[in-house]
Amino acid sequence: MPSYKAPVDETMFLLTDVLGYERYGNLPAFAEAAPDLIEAILTEGGKLCEEVLQPLNLPGDAAGCTRHDDGRVTTPDGFRDAYEAIAEGGWIGLAADPEYGGQGLPHTLTVIMNEYMCSANLAFAMYPGLSQGAYAALLLHGSDAQKRTYLPKIVSGAWSGTMNLTEPQCGTDLGLIRTKAVPRDDGSYAITGSKIFISAGEHDLTENIVHLVLARIDGAPAGTDGLSLFVVPKFLPDDDGNAGARNGVSCGAIEEKMGIHANSTCTMNYDGATGWLVGTENKGLSAMFTMMNHARLGVGVQGLAISEAAYQNAADYARERLQGRSISGTKAPDKPADPIIVHPDIRRMLMTIRAFNEAARALVIWTSLKGDVSVLAEDEDERERAEDHLALLTPVIKGVLTDTGFANAVLAQQVFGGHGYIAESGMDQFVRDARIAMIYEGANGIQALDLVGRKLPANGGRALRAFFREIDVFLKENGDNETLSPYLSGLKAGRDDLEKATMWLMQNAMADRDNAGAAATDFMHLFGLVALGLMWAKIAKAAAAKSGSGDGRDEVYAAKLVTGRFFMERMMPETAAHLARISAGASSMMALPAEAF
Numbered sequence: 001m002p003s004y005k006a007p008v009d010e011t012m013f014l015l016t017d018v019l020g021y022e023r024y025g026n027l028p029a030f031a032e033a034a035p036d037l038i039e040a041i042l043t044e045g046g047k048l049c050e051e052v053l054q055p056l057n058l059p060g061d062a063a064g065c066t067r068h069d070d071g072r073v074t075t076p077d078g079f080r081d082a083y084e085a086i087a088e089g090g091w092i093g094l095a096a097d098p099e100y101g102g103q104g105l106p107h108t109l110t111v112i113m114n115e116y117m118c119s120a121n122l123a124f125a126m127y128p129g130l131s132q133g134a135y136a137a138l139l140l141h142g143s144d145a146q147k148r149t150y151l152p153k154i155v156s157g158a159w160s161g162t163m164n165l166t167e168p169q170c171g172t173d174l175g176l177i178r179t180k181a182v183p184r185d186d187g188s189y190a191i192t193g194s195k196i197f198i199s200a201g202e203h204d205l206t207e208n209i210v211h212l213v214l215a216r217i218d219g220a221p222a223g224t225d226g227l228s229l230f231v232v233p234k235f236l237p238d239d240d241g242n243a244g245a246r247n248g249v250s251c252g253a254i255e256e257k258m259g260i261h262a263n264s265t266c267t268m269n270y271d272g273a274t275g276w277l278v279g280t281e282n283k284g285l286s287a288m289f290t291m292m293n294h295a296r297l298g299v300g301v302q303g304l305a306i307s308e309a310a311y312q313n314a315a316d317y318a319r320e321r322l323q324g325r326s327i328s329g330t331k332a333p334d335k336p337a338d339p340i341i342v343h344p345d346i347r348r349m350l351m352t353i354r355a356f357n358e359a360a361r362a363l364v365i366w367t368s369l370k371g372d373v374s375v376l377a378e379d380e381d382e383r384e385r386a387e388d389h390l391a392l393l394t395p396v397i398k399g400v401l402t403d404t405g406f407a408n409a410v411l412a413q414q415v416f417g418g419h420g421y422i423a424e425s426g427m428d429q430f431v432r433d434a435r436i437a438m439i440y441e442g443a444n445g446i447q448a449l450d451l452v453g454r455k456l457p458a459n460g461g462r463a464l465r466a467f468f469r470e471i472d473v474f475l476k477e478n479g480d481n482e483t484l485s486p487y488l489s490g491l492k493a494g495r496d497d498l499e500k501a502t503m504w505l506m507q508n509a510m511a512d513r514d515n516a517g518a519a520a521t522d523f524m525h526l527f528g529l530v531a532l533g534l535m536w537a538k539i540a541k542a543a544a545a546k547s548g549s550g551d552g553r554d555e556v557y558a559a560k561l562v563t564g565r566f567f568m569e570r571m572m573p574e575t576a577a578h579l580a581r582i583s584a585g586a587s588s589m590m591a592l593p594a595e596a597f
Contacts, residue, residue, distance in 0.1 A: 006046025087157025134161025303405025
């Protein structure tokens with residue numbers, strides 16, 4: 001049976017010592033959220049994840065969700081009680097506006113808690129996670145009446161939220177959406193059509209489900225320019241704002257999936273369902289992108305979360321499993337064999353996962369702090385810089401963290417050997433659950449194209465220049481620090497490869513746009529390695545400074561310095577391979593005619 005321990009100490013080290021949490025104290029949500037309060041909240045939340053959510057993960061995966069003949073869907077045993085505990089504890093509305101019942105804390109705290117929840121039980125965590133996305137979309141784009149009706153219920157956990165985009169004929173290409181919206185005299189719309197792959201589309205955890213649905217109003221332009229966003233509740237709100245009459249929306253089926261079995265991924269049928277326009281006609285995609293961008297960062301966190309849970313279990317197993325003798329000499333003479341953690345290849349796998357996890361967590365928290373700044377800062381230039389960072393890093397976090405999270409789940413399974421292939425160990429579930437994160441909320445190839453085609457050239461490359469400047473300033477300010485030399489040299493090499501790749505794209509992408517498409521995934525991963533390398537340089541600086549401070553954590557800091565060195569020696573050099581593939585261009589990739597495949 002797998003286990004999980006929330007990395008609260010690691011999180012607090014990143015917040016306070018690496019990323020300078022105290023610098024954000026002038027922002028409204030941070031003013032009352034001192035580090036000791038944050039630590040207390042995360043400790044309590046971590047216990048909830050460890051003691052309530054994690055024990056439901058393996059049995060929930062085995063049981064899955066059940067659709068009944070009347071269209072109802074029930075979740076696995078224990079899920080309703082767990083959801084009630086999450087709702088009653090205020091965990092869904094940690095960062096929500098107090099006007100709607102939230103606690104008004106930094107959104108960064110929600111992101112951190114979502115990591116813990118996803119590590120403990122990804123399928124469960126998706127239910128409140130989607131509600132948080134629906135809250136964000138309605139908060140920014142909903143009318144005052146819609147906010148009053150839906151937001152307090154979503155924040156409290158009484159109602160949950162979903163987003164409905166995909167249809168059988170359209171996934172990435174949302175311009176092919178056929179779901180129709182017909183205006184009614186009372187200002188509402190009749191929504192008709194079918195949506196597929198709708199996470200948490202129907203379940204028994206809440207008394208109502210608020211669907212945000214992309215549809216096309218009769219007579220609207222073709223393509224994405226004609227899409228509008230509608231709020232379509234399962235039960236229509238009555239005069240008192242409570243769940244009233246049943247709406248014309250139902251679950252037609254639960255998808256049979258590779259993983260996340262305990263999340264009800266549904267085919268949703270809209271049969272003249274009553275919906276209300278959110279925002280402006282034909283501007284639905286921009287409104288939905290609020291939820292999609294929220295979800296993309298959340299999915300990136302899922303990649304990290306699965307990687308962390310898989311690592312913890314693999315490390316425990318490697319310390320306990322006796323098999324063979326160390327090639328450098330027996331390490332456990334009192335036992336029939338040495339624990340497999342003595343073998344270099346086992347350590348290679350564990351160190352690879354660990355080096356990713358620690359830097360990826362730093363990157364997520366750093367970017368989350370920028371997200372808070374983009375909303376809360378009074379200075380317009382400061383908000384703009386934070387928005388640039390968020391836009392640039394969102395596809396990187398979604399794409400790189402989920403690609404690598406899946407690869408790390410496979411590595412952790414490999415540590416278990418044959419036992420990792422047996423369901424009892426739980427390692428196969430990590431692999432199966434991690435796989436979807438590379439696909440939904442925009443497949444990772446789309447994330448790479450978004451990075452190369454939209455985010456890099458936006459505003460004349462302003463965000464990318466700021467990212468390079470961040471690295472260059474750090475390198476210059478710490479150039480004389482001999483302790484940091486191994487980290488700075490690795491970061492500088494990766495940074496230079498990223499610059500060369502950027503220049504190659506500038507010189508070759510316009511001449512043949514296939515060059516950009518062929519380079520996109522390698523560029524995204526090159527960028528991700530450099531971003532993780534910057535995080536490791538910052539972590540190493542903080543760890544070196546804290547060593548010998550008398551706080552009793554010198555072994556922790558020493559381990560960080562070693563792990564960071566492993567990243568720079570063993571993982572950062574991959575930037576050169578990515579650069580070589582980028583520079584090869586698209587010619588061999590695009591040469592074969594379609595019929596040759």
